[in-house]
Amino acid sequence: MKAVTASEMRLIDQTAITEFGIPGVVLMENAGRELARQIALRISPVRDRSICIFAGKGNNGGDGFVAARHLVNQGAQVKVCLVGKKETLTGDALVHFETIQRMEIDVLELAGERDWDKAGIAVTFADCLVDALLGTGFHGPLSEEMNLAVDLINAAAKTVIAVDIPTGMDADTGQISGKAVKAAYTVTFGLPKQGLYIHPGAAYAGQISVIDIGIPRHLMESSEIRQNITTPGHIQRILPVRPVTAHKGDCGRVLLIAGSQGMTGAAALAATGAIRAGAGLVTLGIAASLHDIMEVKLTEVMTRPLPETVGGSIGVKAIPYVEQMVKQTDVLAIGPGLGRNEDTLTAVREIVKSNEQPLVLDADALFAMVDNTALLKETGGLAVLTPHSGEMARLTGLSVAEVNQERIFIARQAASDWQSIVVLKGPCTVVAFPDGEIFLNTTGNPGLATGGTGDVLTGIIAGFIAQGLSSHDAAVAGVYIHGLAGDLAARGRMIGMTAGDILPEIPQAIHMACHRKGKYNARITHGKIRYTE
Known part of the structure; x- marks a missing residue:
């Protein structure tokens, strides 16, 4: 609409x-x-x-x-x-x-x-x-x-x-x-x-x-x-349809570069988000010293140890390994819990520059782009950036108050300037395309205001791209499904809800979106679509 x-x-x-x-x-x-x-x-x-x-x-x-x-x-x-x-x-x-x-x-x-x-x-x-x-x-x-x-x-x-x-x-x-x-x-x-x-x-x-x-x-x-409200009907039309003959290779390959010492949870949440969104194969590239931890923590996700810095995050020596892995993947997601070691940030910038696949950037990968947004025009694949207001303020040189005052205008301008898709997270997440098209999301709740939920979103968007959605559709659908899964998780327990609570609700959210004429009714309240049985 x-x-x-x-x-x-x-x-x-x-x-x-x-x-x-x-x-x-x-x-x-x-x-x-x-x-x-x-x-x-x-x-x-x-x-x-x-x-x-x-x-x-x-x-x-x-x-x-x-x-x-x-x-x-x-x-x-x-x-x-x-x-x-x-x-x-x-x-x-x-x-x-x-x-x-x-x-x-x-x-x-x-x-x-x-x-x-x-x-x-x-x-x-x-x-x-x-x-x-x-x-x-x-x-x-x-x-x-x-x-x-x-x-x-x-x-x-x-x-x-x-x-x-x-x-x-x-x-x-x-x-x-x-x-x-x-x-x-x-x-x-x-x-x-x-x-x-x-x-x-x-x-x-x-x-x-x-x-x-x-x-x-x-x-x-x-x-x-150029502005749109994301509706259930739109999401139903763009979500991937899985044929009965599908195998894991048909459902897409995600490469996620994430995690560092003390922040392995972010990597786990993003990787699981991609799996829950329907990706066929997800590979997590992580600092070598953390590899064994993730081998135990993630059952369905493949892990690859990468050369690291003294602080336990990936370093520039990991670049050739990542560049090789990207060739066997459908989408590269990078950033959740990656750390801000200067060697790590340099590696992120070099990987972005050489990348040829669709790209999702979040968290510390966005920090690496501060004063380096020109690199986004050089990457071979269209980039999806998922900043919250603080990260957007850092990227644009504005204050958080200024970002929140004109969320639509700023997201649209940034998407145009960076020739990237910008997902400005927050109450009513704004998805802005480089051509000026805007989508305003209508799902989600304050229970999502907790650490790790953005990592889950990164995984969902990457998972949808892997399954064949355009980066544009994956960003819109990813934000909507993420919010709807949050709404399902929040029923009766919004306070104290965790990012991990969202993960098992993602398949149900996708099912609801694909079968919106079923037993669920929708109504818009406080600018958001609410579902009742």
């Missing part, structure tokens, strides 16, 4: 109006009618229920006016709290406001202190609050009146439904300017706004419903829209 910026959605709306002749007042009618239907679903039965709609002066408020009319027709008791004076309304919103006035729907203009007191009373007795204050055009700090409205809504402890986006959220970045409405549900029109999935905004959006309002389909599927 495509996701849009605020400017992209405005252009789509305007094109529908000017080129297809769909009046704006009709689009607003469709949006408000569908909003009313969603409200009725959330507080069913709607008859005799008290609903308070907070409306602004723009199109967002207009959607609220239409919804008010339809809800009244269904027997609800509706009060519209208009922030500002009705004389300031214009355009399509004014048309629909005049209609609710003719229907004598209760409208309270919030222009003075007594009006706000009346609104507080209305909120106290309401069954549901609707945030139709500000839409996707909002940027910067809220006005004093909007701050009052947001405080009133958030303090009410009622079911809150936001229209298009919660007021106070930036539709493009998900950033919150001071405060924002905390919604249980967000009803967004046409296409989802990308900021709904990026934290902190995702925590304010609640369960997201994307509603068709009659915009021509090809406008919403335009190739010029």
